[in-house]
Amino acid sequence: MSAVKSIAVLTSGGDSQGMNAALRAVVRSGLFHGLDVYGVQRGYQGLLNDDLRPMDLRSVGDIIQRGGTILQTARCKEFMTLEGQQRGAEVLRARGIDGLVVIGGDGSYQGANKLSKLGIKTMGLPGTIDNDIPFTDVTIGFDTAVSIVVDAINKIRDTMSSHERSSIVEVMGRHCGDIALYAGLASGAETILVPEVTFDLNEVAERMKTNFANGKRHSIIVVAEGAAKGDDVSQKITEISGIEARVTVLGHIQRGGTPTAADRILAGRLGDFAVRQLLEGNSGKACGVVNGELTTTDIELVTSTKKAFDMDMYDLALRLSQ
Known part of the structure; x- marks a missing residue:
């Protein structure tokens, strides 16, 4: 038996190229596995406003090559409060949604972590150009x-x-x-x-x-x-x-701008992986790629860890700049 029957997906924080490709992967993988899939408009603000819409195959057609996010994104101070987080969890439960995939950076992960502690099954996908999320070699949008x-x-x-x-x-x-x-x-x-x-x-x-x-x-x-x-x-x-x-x-x-092939492939792999993790009953995880392998890490550990800077790469750039 599947651990989830219905999932939602949102994009939050600063946009990055490949968010649409990740969204497409989440929706199509969810539908492939027989799940009901909802898209949340404007990130956590849309969640609090109960601004969700059913997603089908056509709703994510012709978006893999587009930058930005068709779900749009917004900052939401209200969701930083316990009351806001509880309201978000209530909206999902009222709609019968079992799981949530959050595509974004550190702040977005913080929100996913809070919802996980309130009993919502969550998965985080690293969508940020900054490449500042630990426990993944690269983030969606960085290559572009x-x-x-x-x-x-x-x-x-x-x-x-x-x-x-x-x-x-x-x-x-x-x-x-x-x-x-x-x-x-x-x-x-x-x-x-x-x-x-x-x-x-x-x-x-x-x-x-x-x-x-x-x-x-x-x-x-x-x-x-x-x-x-x-x-x-x-x-x-x-x-x-x-x-x-x-x-x-x-x-x-x-x-x-248009995401590179590398970002599209990364987004596709991670989006499908997140759905499969939810189907297996996992929650409170951040998905990533380490040495080419798909991995999950406790999202609370991710949000409390600073990504190490690659000094070897920096030293290489210094040697080659002479």
């Missing part, structure tokens, strides 16, 4: 975001080379520098600044000055927003080296 940044840097490098200038590219990542690290490595950036590693802008400026003196005619610095603001870095670099450093802030362009 990195690809967008690399493409932008390629174009910026063309014009910087033509005009013999330096460029500072500010990317997303308040607490996690993975986008800056991976995009910087993939694009051959000379300097990568992340919140996890201390840095000295005097040293950065002096190295740039030396490189230009040795015949280099352009330089790319990638900075995560949580490490420093691009304008502050530019001002300091110019003051020390006398080299003009133009700033490009990529902003929300990193969260939009």
Whole structure:
């Protein structure tokens, strides 16, 4: 006997490319296994408003290639309270919904954990471009975001080379520098600044000055927003080296657009896996991929653990930037 007969799915927090692909996988896997499936509009706010709608095969047709989320997403302060969490659980029970799949980042996982403690069977899927969720090698949307940044840097490098200038590219990542690290490595950036590693802008400026003196005619610095603001870095670099450093802030362009094949496949695997875990009676888990294998981890452990920064990758980028 299945542990669940009816499930709901919601997307919460910041959107990421591949959320629609994950939603599609949850809905179609649920229907394949004979479950009733509901979509929750606008995340936890929609849950409190009882804004749920039945999902069928056609409701998730032609969305695998679309960025954003057709269910939309919203912040919900009310759900941070015990009263709000209890209301959310009551809405699901009143509709006869046994399980909930939450697609989002750390804050979304916090909500799923609270519902789990109130008796709702929950599964979390890591949907965030920041790649800051522990116990999974990669999050849904990260690969696409990195690809967008690399493409932008390629174009910026063309014009910087033509005009013999330096460029500072500010990317997303308040607490996690993975986008800056991976995009910087993939694009051959000379300097990568992340919140996890201390840095000295005097040293950065002096190295740039030396490189230009040795015949280099352009330089790319990638900075995560949580490490420093691009304008502050530019001002300091110019003051020390006398080299003009133009700033490009990529902003929300990193969260939009068509997901890469890697993100679509990751979303499909995780969405189907989450449904199968609920069918087996599991709850309060976060789904992930470790060394290519699908895994689950207690969601409370995930929310209480900070993801380790990959210093080996950072050191590699440093060696190759010389």
